[in-house]
Amino acid sequence: MRLTITTDPEGQRGCSPLDSDEGELLARLRAGDEDAFAGLVDRHHAAMVRLARGYVRSAAVAEEVAQDAWLGLLRGLDRFEGRSSLRTWLFRIVVNRAISAGLHERQHLPVDDSELQEDRGRFSQDGWWITPPVHWADEAVDRMVAPELAAQVRQLVAELPDAQRQVVTLRDVEGLPSADVCSILGISEGNQRVLLHRARARIRRHLEQEAVW
Amino acid sequence: MTIRRAKPDAHDITCRQAVALMTDYLDGALGPDDCALMEAHLAECESCAEHLRQIRITVAVTGRIREEDLDPAIREDLMDLYRRWRSDRDK
Numbered sequence: 244m245r246l247t248i249t250t251d252p253e254g255q256r257g258c259s260p261l262d263s264d265e266g267e268l269l270a271r272l273r274a275g276d277e278d279a280f281a282g283l284v285d286r287h288h289a290a291m292v293r294l295a296r297g298y299v300r301s302a303a304v305a306e307e308v309a310q311d312a313w314l315g316l317l318r319g320l321d322r323f324e325g326r327s328s329l330r331t332w333l334f335r336i337v338v339n340r341a342i343s344a345g346l347h348e349r350q351h352l353p354v355d356d357s358e359l360q361e362d363r364g365r366f367s368q369d370g371w372w373i374t375p376p377v378h379w380a381d382e383a384v385d386r387m388v389a390p391e392l393a394a395q396v397r398q399l400v401a402e403l404p405d406a407q408r409q410v411v412t413l414r415d416v417e418g419l420p421s422a423d424v425c426s427i428l429g430i431s432e433g434n435q436r437v438l439l440h441r442a443r444a445r446i447r448r449h450l451e452q453e454a455v456w
Numbered sequence: 457m458t459i460r461r462a463k464p465d466a467h468d469i470t471c472r473q474a475v476a477l478m479t480d481y482l483d484g485a486l487g488p489d490d491c492a493l494m495e496a497h498l499a500e501c502e503s504c505a506e507h508l509r510q511i512r513i514t515v516a517v518t519g520r521i522r523e524e525d526l527d528p529a530i531r532e533d534l535m536d537l538y539r540r541w542r543s544d545r546d547k
Contacts, residue, residue, distance in 0.1 A: 275542040277535065284534050288526055306530070313534055317541040370470025372503050380509035387517045397521040415518040421483055432485065440479035447514040 265329055273320055284313070287330060290417050291337045294427075296401075297409035298341035305341075312337040327426065334413070334427045379451065392450075399449050403442055410435055411442035464492045466500030474504045478511055 271279035291312055295305035315336040323332060365374050386392070400408060400416070413424045414435075425435050469477075474497045480486050481494050498505050 275546070277538065280538045281531070281535060284531060285524070285526060288530070288534065289522070289524055310530075310534065310537070313537055314541075317538065366470070366472040366475075370472035372471045375503035376507045376510060378506050380506055380513050383510075383513045383517075387513060388520065392517060393521045396517055397523075400518070400521065411518065415515050416522055418519060421485075436479045436483060436485065440476075443479065443511055443514050443518075446518055447510050450514060450517065451510070 266325070269320075269323070269325065269329065283329075287333060288313075290412075291334065293412050293416065294334055294337050294409065295341050297405050297412065298338070308341045309337060311340050315340065328423070330419075331423045331426060334419075334423075338427055338429070377451065383450065395449070395453060396446060399446055400442075403445065407438045407442040407445075410438040411446075414439055415443070464496035466497045468493050469497050471497075471501060471504050474498070474501065475507055478508055481508075482511070482515075 268279055268283070272283070288309060291309040292302075292305050295308040295312075296302070299305050299308060312333065316333055319332075319336075323329075327335070365372065367373050400411060403411065409428055410424060410430075413419045413427060414421070419427075421432060421435060425432055428435070430438075474494060477486060477490065477494055481491065486494060498508060
């Protein structure tokens with residue numbers, strides 16, 4: 244059994260001009276349609292709080308940042324030209340608010356050398372496996388929906404270094420395409436992939452060690 | 457990477473390199489030459505192929521941790537925010 248990857252290599256979602264659904268949503272928001280706004284809140288608020296947590300340590304402050312971002316969205320609604328998707332714009336407001344509020348210093352991008360040590364001992368000096376991965380991928384497919392596994396991974400993501408958490412949250416939790424994530428976080432594609440690679444490596448290692456397949 | 461050969465071989469890149477390139481590979485960010493090297497390696501190296509399957513599982517599992525339940529009080533606060541914005545604008 245093969246899993247479909249949820250990433251979007253084309254990076255097209257959210258980068259293309261407004262599709263008709265989004266154009267209609269925007270029109271409804273501008274017209275004061277409460278259902279439209281409620282739908283947007285239900286879809287994105289939890290993700291915005293998660294994103295804000297990448298910049299601030301307290302849950303309460305992250306919540307404030309997210310709420311403040313909604314106000315930013317409303318104030319900018321009439322000027323929004325749709326050059327990015329509504330979601331990308333909204334998430335960018337969250338990041339800007341979190342930073343400009345001076346709540347937390349902008350995290351340095353990859354500096355954590357301990358991450359580079361994770362593969363030590365797995366490969367020989369000339370680069371071949373010494374300790375090849377134990378096979379568990381096929382067994383895992385059936386069990387990956389277990390709620391306790393989600394709880395473990397949620398905790399693990401929460402404990403990642405800030406920059407890794409920001410990237411993996413947007414890419415793998417929210418499923419945003421690479422280009423949108425770079426635009427939201429203001430980082431290069433290469434940097435983003437380094438961070439993503441490290442975050443995934445750490446989660447993979449946890450699945451290998453902790454999960455009972 | 458600058459290794460270029462007419463026909464990529466599994467040993468043109470090492471397992472360590474293959475693992476290091478997996479995120480780029482999944483993102484479609486490798487150039488055609490590197491992509492061919494990667495695929496030649498994966499076709500021959502069961503350990504790296506397993507590692508890639510595990511990364512795919514990792515991505516899928518991570519995609520399941522979203523918590524969508526919104527505190528009703530927060531939702532109501534946000535709806536109030538919208539109503540205030542609307543009434544201010546329409547004044």
